[in-house]
Amino acid sequence: MPSEHTRPHRFNTRLWLAGGWLLFALALALLAPWIAPHDPLAQDLLYGRLPPFWSEGAEPGLWLGTDSLGRDLLSRLIYGGRIAFMVAFAAATAACLVGSTLGLIAGYFGGWPDRIISRIVDIWMSFPPVLFAILLVAVLGTGLHSVIIAIAVIDWTRFCRVIRAEAMVQSRMDYVESARIAGFGRIGIMIKEVLPNVMPSIIALLSLEMGIAIIVEAILSFVNLSIATDDPTWGGLIAEGRLSIHQAWWVLVFPLIALFLTVLSFSQLGEGLKQRFDPILR
């Protein structure tokens, strides 16, 4: 059957493309101080709103042009990636730890722990997430820590809901029953038997959540509520670009492309990993 041969091949290509872009972007972000051609904060009003290199009026060395204050867009983009990846890794991991733990407990134990956790999830889901994030950052004060905490506080429910459902299915399986008969403790079974079986979902969700965290950070930067310093962020660049959209489209387009590719890659990576780990789909 041809479809069985083409299918894994297609998703492998996707996985490679997504992983490749993420590694490339991550490397750029990590090596920013050595790679970025200019100081991302250096202003030069004589060189304001220069177009990218292929357009007329471009200045050599300022590859992607400059913003209204004459700052080099390419350097700002590279440095912006640092914040994006930092938020992605820290916030997604924190949300994952909280959400998966609670989900595992709710799904495996059932009963009143499940009822309490599920009710809290319901309440959490009744908040518009973006508004909740903006509110939390306003309350906690702007800064990288606040952004990370806000995303974790809001998005743990994504992990909790899925892992709860999966742990519930797993805990009814025969192997859990056998472990119980063999005399293992409840918490031991949960960690040693159920957790490894829900791990593929956790990893897939983690990758998805990294993309979501980057978007939330961009949204917060967009409404000027992210990190308080002058450091460039992709969302901040987009906000500048939205203001000067009719005069300098490139200030919006390049950060948008970076955001687009990164978010798409994280979600494709998540999907790909899920399929790869899923014994039935594999």
Place this chain on the structure above:
Amino acid sequence: MQRILIRLFTMLITLFGVAVVVFIVIRIAPGDPIAMMLPPGATDEDVARLRALYGLDKSLLEQFFVWFGGIIQGDFGTSISLRQDVLGLVLNRLPATLELSLFALLIALSIGGPLAIWGARERGTSIEAGIDIANGAALSIPDFLWGLVLILTFGVLIPVFGISGRVSPRLDLPFVSQFYLFESFFRLRFDLTKDLLSHMFMPALALALPLAAIISQLLKQSLKEVMDLDYVVLARVKGFSETQVILREALKNAALPTLTLIGVQFTFLIGGTVIIERLFSYEGIGNMAIDAVINRDLPLIQGIVLVFALLFVLVNLAVDMTYTLLNPRLRNA
């Protein structure tokens, strides 16, 4: 019936929980909103007087019950930055957000539905594979990015739609309600309807794309599942074309699981209006919410978050009731 009563009860608990969480989150906020309202030369007495006016001099528990008691009677307090009644402000802006969300839902249904039917008819072909890829892309990109892409393409590159505001400022509006779109339609002022729609189209499309992808994916899946059941096969044997079979027989049964999911997803869509309204400078409650947060306008934030939460639980309740009505197995239970 009992099912709906239980549902109503949990809905009230959820709303109460939301109120508690909002209250706690806002009270731990550093920064004194009262100090921000007064000019620099204000005395301590002025501060104390204003505190008493807004009830901020009482204990936290007292404050909560005064505030919550007010809400039950429809008194959401007074906005600190706009110095107006919160309920009035919110009700004034809410119709704009509702029109935007419903229009987006309509777009999502009219993109997702036909795609699902087309995909189910062409199942197993490259057309279905193409639809799957389009769905995957539309799903992984959130509304915020779609909004920016739309602004660039149809606002700047090919400027056909308005990219900011709800209506062109030069038009004078004869409206008595805030439901501009509905009212312009019923007053037969189609010039205004056209202007409103051209402003609403891009934000609505940005909100609709991810939902359209979900509808298309799920409905296609459910359609494919029922396509091989006896009664569908029978219809096919009777000589109906594949499209007729889907529309007359399969759709009715496949729509039910999709409906439940649309409910949850529609609440996400409503939540998305917050940033999309900001992006398109659309004057709904989402845009007002961001201003309220930036101005540290506690009563207004509380009011708006509660209205959002109320909308969410109402949508879920509506879906639950429709589901019960449409599902014969639950109707008599």
